[in-house]
Amino acid sequence: PTKRHVDHNASCEEVYICPAGDKRYIVLREVCDGLDSCGNEREVCRKSHQAPVVYVKAQSSSRTKIMTTSVLLNTTIESCNIDLGKVLCHCLKGLTSIQKQVGLCSREEFRFPEHEIYGMNTATTVYLPDATLNCDNTFGETYLYLSCMGRCSTSACPLTRTLQHDSCPGQYSGRVYTLANNAYLTFLTKSYYQDETFYQNNYFLCRNKNCVDYTKVCNLVDDCGDASDEEMCTNSFKCTSSQDYIPITGKCDGAIDCLDLSDECNERCDKSIISGIFLKAVSWTIGFLAVVMNLIIMARNTWSFTNCRSSVALFNKALITLISLGDFLVGLYLLLIASVDFLIYRGTYCKSQLDWLTSPACSYLAFSAQLDPTCLYSP
Secondary structure, eight states, rough: OOOOOOTTTTTOOOEOOTTTTTEEEEEEEGHHHHOOOOHHHHHHHHHHHHOOOOOSSSOOOOOOOHHHHHHHHEEEEEEEEOOEEOOTOOOOOOOOHHHHHOOEEEEEEOOOSSOOOOOOOEEEEEEEEEBBOOGGGGOOHHHHHHHHHBBSSSSSSOSSSOOOOTTSSOOOEEEEEEEEETTEEEEEEEETTEEEEEOOOOEEOOOOOOOOEEESSSSSOOOOSSSTTTTSSSSEEETTOOEEEEEEETTSSSSSSTTTTTTTTTTTTTSSSOOHHHHHHHHHHHHHHHHHHHHHHHHHHTGGGOOOOHHHHHHHHHHHHHHHHHHHHHHHHHHHHIIHHHHHHHHHHHHHHHHHTTHHHHHHHHHHHHHHHHGOOOO
């Protein structure tokens, strides 16, 4: 349906054919450039946008049988638990040289909430750094354990809701109900490893009562369905229109990751044609003075041309007039740019940057700034 005519010896550039019956086509460099050139180009870009690769599962330590004794209904029994240890960051075995440089590691027990589960030991052994870290580049289990165990410098623990007996409806059919902290009824799930049985409750309770594993918390994906697994995470940025998540390190990094440009056009890194109050004031002041003063100089020189009694004097007058004309055009350029920045694109230039840079008005202004008559006399 789309005909393209080229010379017999010319190469045919690859193009993107507009969908939905549109017979137009655009070159590939114009696809996903922030401008919707093909009607539903944004939707195509959103579906084909590659999600960032993040590691959400913490490294597991060697699993060791631990024999514990519990008292259940006045009867002493032997329960066999398995140490499901988690190793975070540089605390892996064999990285002792790195630990000496960035900090040693320690072994701690993690349980949420800090309640006693009757008859069961649900604590998770975690090997983690002693020092606090910037958790912007951690996701899933690693982010959760670090933040909830006080190792993140600016991140709060996303675990805020306690599992009740009626939480996670329709999930985890093999659940076992038990008493927690002698105050409320909760549940555990039963799993098997090497013919042994162990119990756990490492689940994140969503606001809508659904539950997800710790690996799906703060992993740049809305796994809960109501975004409650991502709302307290400081390692992500939520695009405004698409509601997609990108790593927080992608915010204001100069590369467009959100199709609506919200990661680069926001209150933190919004752009303007003239940045900063000082430069704006200088542009208005120099532009106004250059226009007014050079108009006066050109008018006086033009009026005094008839009074020149020699060719040298006439040439000097003409040269001064041309210099004044060049300075006048530069001053006019500053005034017009400052006016466009203040009156038209105030607060909206970031998203309209491409439109402005490709507009005829911007081209005319750039041409006027380069139109300096004194270049005619340059060697």
